[in-house]
Amino acid sequence: MVGAFQDEAGGLTFGNLDALTSEAALTALKGSLVLSATTAVIGALLGALLAYLVVSLPTSSLLRRTTLAISGVLAQFGGVVLAFAWIATIGPVGILTKALSDLLGADLYGPWLFDIPGLVVVYCYFQIPLMVIVFAPAFEGLRPQWREAATNLGASTWDYWRHVAIPLLTPAFLGATLLLFANAFAAYATAAVLVSQGQPIVPLLIRQAITSEVLLGQANVGFALALEMIVVVTLVMLAYNMLLKRTSRWMR
């Protein structure tokens, strides 16, 4: 953080913050926000659905325990390993690319794979499992007697979901979505391996600023960009904590 306010010589400056309004920085910020928001929403919706299906199984179910365990692993599956798996699956000679090409004559491979759209798909590999492990406890926190009380008072299944379950789950769902947003916003390694041209997201722009041999003396700009990320993630986590507090009060 201190580096964000220092010049090359170590003197105090606010000039680095000016770089945050440059076209490259704004484009990267937009890319990061779009990528994070898109994968957060997709991950939240699909992850919530999967979490519901998982917790609907009996606690002794092998499928339930296996799915939760695998989700725990996959949620941490980002980085180089995921990027390699991604390239091996739908890279230029990936197994899926070749299979679709051979069977249907379809060409899956294209530049989209290594830009924001490609990152959206690959990020879902860890966003959806993360949602499962974060959101499953919220489903488990729905007390059976709430459903029975609603039913006893005349509620249909739809009435129960509309008036009881969805309102109760909404804060936890929004909180988990924010967590996914922060998770994608801060992710670096997967994108670093996959994206070789351009800097579509902030972490890659920071990499360029710090490591570029062409543009020397940009390290402090990189620190300013990192500060920008810290501010965004902090705001998101504050909102997450507010929602978590409400959920914990309801679900205890």
Added chain:
Amino acid sequence: MTDLATERGLAVELSDLTRVYGAVRALDGLTLHLEPGELVCLLGPSGCGKTTALRILAGLDQPTSGTVSVGGRDLTRVPANKRDMGMVFQAYSLFPHMTVIDNVAFGLKLRGRDGASRRKRAGDMLDLVGLGQHADRYAHQLSGGQQQRVALARALAVEPSVLLLDEPLSALDAKVRVQLRDEIRRVQLEVGTTTLFVTHDQEEALAVADRVGVMNAGRLEQLAPPAELYSAPATKFVGEFVGLSNRLPATVTAGVASVLGQEVPALDGSATGSGSALVRPEAISVVADPSGGATVTTVQFLGPLSRVTCQLADGTDVVAQLASTDAVRLTPGDAVRLEVAPSPVLVVAD
């Protein structure tokens, strides 16, 4: 709302209900009739089937066989949300994201009542349980006892055909439990709704019920008014489960039991010949007598009453319950004589 809910105090009939879970028979031919407006308690140990019976009546569980009818209408296959029953659960079940008044009005909202009339009705129900001033609070701002009172108001707001209470007091501390127990009875008498109350607390059951049904292993052992259940248990299980009983050696001849050398009437259903008489502690009096054949071992002070344990010459312990004013004269080691009151006793085979 169906016609059922507009009527009050309907008869309830559970006929030959069985419920089998794998190898377990939770209900084994339960038949129970509730008169209109009556409060019946189902009492029994854990796993006796009392909650299963209540859940089947609510429609939250399905019987393996048998029928459920209310007001002469067969409800056996009617879904739970169409039965017009009000239920208070053992665990707190208020919707935590709704205020107290919204919780109480929830069932009315589902029935399409307009906002003003449901607020009026919910407010009346809250006044009935003494919580009118808490209408805008949330569940987490209420004590356990208050939450159960709101749950009672919510169950009654829809004018249910039957009120079902599933151990509603078991999560509360002793003082609140007694207060709320009395309040439930007051409210039930006021609204006149036929009520089935499930509990494992016999004091609770005996205090509030018009009749108490004692269940064991999925069957109804006895259904009787509290006083009758206590004084004239029909089976060994009821005699031992309800209240304290001494098991004293007895011999029955021509309807008369000989217990501790005294003759008392034997209840119908008693075994003949030798057996054990189930004698209540309060039916035994303790008289100082150096040649009485018994010795005081402990004296427990319980307030207005005291419990005195004596030992017979053969080592049998006998518990007597006396007025504390009488018990103060006794101390452990005193030689005493035990006398059995001439009230009927149940004698069971050993």
